[in-house]
Amino acid sequence: MGSLSIRGVDEHIAKLLKENAEQNQTSVNQVVLEAIKKHLGVNKEKQFTREWQDLDQLFGKWSKAEHDRIQGKIDTERQIDQELWDE
Numbered sequence: 611m612g613s614l615s616i617r618g619v620d621e622h623i624a625k626l627l628k629e630n631a632e633q634n635q636t637s638v639n640q641v642v643l644e645a646i647k648k649h650l651g652v653n654k655e656k657q658f659t660r661e662w663q664d665l666d667q668l669f670g671k672w673s674k675a676e677h678d679r680i681q682g683k684i685d686t687e688r689q690i691d692q693e694l695w696d697e
Contacts (some may be wrong), residue, residue, distance in 0.1 A: 616642070
């Protein structure tokens with residue numbers, strides 16, 4: 611893997627890079643690498659850390675009675691039918 615030196619980075623850009631690195635708890639080098647990859651279109655999307663918002667409209671919408679009814683059905687389904695397991 612090679613190294614690259616970038617000359618001519620003004621103070622404002624250097625400050626922004628450092629702030630971004632601190633906010634993301636990473637190094638300035640990593641921030642620059644990610645920016646280059648993104649700009650060149652070679653930034654891979656993380657496969658297992660994607661966040662989904664498709665159920666956000668449901669969050670906090672159930673009443674206590676609805677929650678209890680749904681939880682009751684879940685609890686019923688989780689019960690083991692002993693007759694199926696006994697011989």
